[in-house]
Amino acid sequence: MRYVTRFLSLALAVLAVTGLAHGADGGMLKMRFTQSGNTSSSWPLYVAEQKKFFEKNGVQVEVIIIRGATNVVRAVLSETIPIGRINPDYVIGAAEKGAKVKIVAANMEKIPYDIYARPEIKTGADLKGKTLGVSTLTGGTTLMVHEVLEKAYKLKENDYKLLVVGTSPERYAALKGGSVQASFMGPPFTFRAAKDGFRKLANFHEYLGPILFTTDFAHANYLKANRSEIVRYLKAMVEATRWLYDPKNKEEAISIHMKVLKSTRESADDDYKYLVQDFQPFPKDGLVSKVSYDKTMELRAKEGLYQGKKIPPLTEYVDNSYIEEALKQLGK
Numbered sequence: 069m070r071y072v073t074r075f076l077s078l079a080l081a082v083l084a085v086t087g088l089a090h091g092a093d094g095g096m097l098k099m100r101f102t103q104s105g106n107t108s109s110s111w112p113l114y115v116a117e118q119k120k121f122f123e124k125n126g127v128q129v130e131v132i133i134i135r136g137a138t139n140v141v142r143a144v145l146s147e148t149i150p151i152g153r154i155n156p157d158y159v160i161g162a163a164e165k166g167a168k169v170k171i172v173a174a175n176m177e178k179i180p181y182d183i184y185a186r187p188e189i190k191t192g193a194d195l196k197g198k199t200l201g202v203s204t205l206t207g208g209t210t211l212m213v214h215e216v217l218e219k220a221y222k223l224k225e226n227d228y229k230l231l232v233v234g235t236s237p238e239r240y241a242a243l244k245g246g247s248v249q250a251s252f253m254g255p256p257f258t259f260r261a262a263k264d265g266f267r268k269l270a271n272f273h274e275y276l277g278p279i280l281f282t283t284d285f286a287h288a289n290y291l292k293a294n295r296s297e298i299v300r301y302l303k304a305m306v307e308a309t310r311w312l313y314d315p316k317n318k319e320e321a322i323s324i325h326m327k328v329l330k331s332t333r334e335s336a337d338d339d340y341k342y343l344v345q346d347f348q349p350f351p352k353d354g355l356v357s358k359v360s361y362d363k364t365m366e367l368r369a370k371e372g373l374y375q376g377k378k379i380p381p382l383t384e385y386v387d388n389s390y391i392e393e394a395l396k397q398l399g400k
Contacts, residue, residue, distance in 0.1 A: 098128045099297045103153040104140050105133060105235055106329060108255055108339045109176060109282060110153070112350055114328040115321065116308035124307075127300040135235075137204065144169060150290035151298070155208040156364055159285045160385050164373075168288035170387045173302055176281035177360040178349035179272040180342065181209070183216065184243060184261040185250035192221030192269045201233040201242040201251035211367040212272055212279070213252055220270040255342055256335045273347075279363040280356065281349065295390070302354060302394035309350050318344075354391045358382055 103110060113131070116122050122129050132149060134140050141158045143149040145167050156171055163169055189195060195217070202210050210230070217223040233242040239251040240261060250269065253261065262268065284302075291298060312321055318340065325336040343349065351357070361382045369379055 096123070096128045097126060097297045097300065098130070099151065099294070099301060100130045100132060100149045101151050101153070101301075102132045102134050102140050102143050102149045104135055104137055107236065108325065108329065108343060109180070109349075111321070111325065111339075111343065112175075112305060112309040112312050114324050115312050116304045118324045118327070119308065119311060121304035121308045121311075122301070125300040125304045127297055127304065129301060129304075137208065141167075141169075144285065144287055147287050147289060150294070151284060151286040151301070153282055153284050156280045156283045156285075156385075157208040157211065157368065159283065160364075160368070161207060163385050169285050170288055170291060171283045171285045171356060171385055172291070172298060172387055172390045173284040173305070173354040174280060174351050174356045174360065175283060175305075175354075176349040177278050177351050177357060178347060179212065179276060179279060179281045180254045180258075180347055180349055181212075181252045181272040182254075182258045182261075183213070183250060183252045183269045183272075184258065184266045185269050186243065186246070187265055187267060189249055189267060189269070192217060192223065195221070195223060195250055195269075196227045197229075198249040199229045199231050199247075201239040201248035202230050203232065203235060203239070205230055205232060206371075209252065211371055212276060215367055215370070216270050216272055216275045219275045255339050256331070259335070259338045277363060278357065278360045279367075280360045283356065291387070291390070295393075298390045299394045299397065302391050303398055306352070306354050306391075306394060306398060309354070310352055312344060312350070313348065313352065353395055355388055355395075356382065356386045356391075361386065 134143055137154050137158050140152045140154045141162050144152045145162065153175060159169055159171055185195070200213065202213060204210055214225050231248055233239050233248065236253045236257050239253050240257040242248045243251045243261070243266065244264065286298065311317055321344065322336045322340055325331055325339060326333065365379050368374065
């Protein structure tokens with residue numbers, strides 16, 4: 069499995085030429101997978117690769133990094149990369165516009181994000197008139213920021229400004245550089261922010277509870293024609309997640325973190341304590357739960373997306389049958 073950073077146009081051009089393929093090496097099935105970056109939120113994926121859970125389940129996975137959530141969705145919609153991982157808001161939004169996509173698994177149902185502010189911001193109330201760094205102006209995590217700030221500090225959307233600065237690394241850099249007065253981020257940037265003297269204002273999970281953060285989704289055409297590949301992939305992910313949570317694998321898990329993310333021992337230790345031992349955002353069975361789906365849709369409805377309409381049920385955008393089959397084959 070190769071981790072490659074490419075511009076979307078280059079990725080699609082190359083993949084269109086090479087096409088999808090079944091492996092010729094001993095019947096190994098091949099599949100391509102895309103996500104927007106490499107962070108500790110994909111730790112089980114790195115475990116599946118390094119511990120060869122994919123190979124054990126008869127599938128060879130090529131992971132392709134394409135920057136930007138909308139670009140990840142476009143890659144899947146074009147069918148050049150048939151399965152990807154992103155915040156479900158983008159997938160649901162695409163489906164509501166007629167795209168043939170389905171969510172097939174939950175990767176994170178608890179959000180390991182905190183809102184941090186520059187030292188001169190003493191409380192969330194001081195954010196009035198200030199600028200917050202975000203990844204997009206609408207949808208996904210931006211809806212969550214609005215919800216958290218309203219619940220924690222009674223701030224309305226028009227009380228502060230938003231500036232699109234990118235993913236967690238870029239948001240942290242913008243906060244540190246002073247172009248924004250606050251932003252949200254996950255580990256290891258939360259740990260860096262605290263050490264650098266920035267002020268923690270609010271924790272997402274405290275105010276949101278269970279909610280879909282990242283999900284695996286695929287094009288309906290691929291799902292219909294390649295059920296075996298999807299099930300094998302999901303089996304490997306379930307096994308990798310459970311391996312990661314097993315305390316006896318701590319040292320090896322930390323080594324994988326350091327190897328794949330080029331992290332220091334201190335950073336890997338911090339991530340392990342928070343993500344694996346304490347917070348545990350990765351669902352052990354991969355199923356999309358109704359409670360996390362309902363919270364996601366609640367925020368979309370609050371944004372005014374379903375005025376005068378009934379909120380679509382889970383089965384409209386989620387197909388749990390693939391992960392259910394994977395769990396059945398695993399005997400769990």
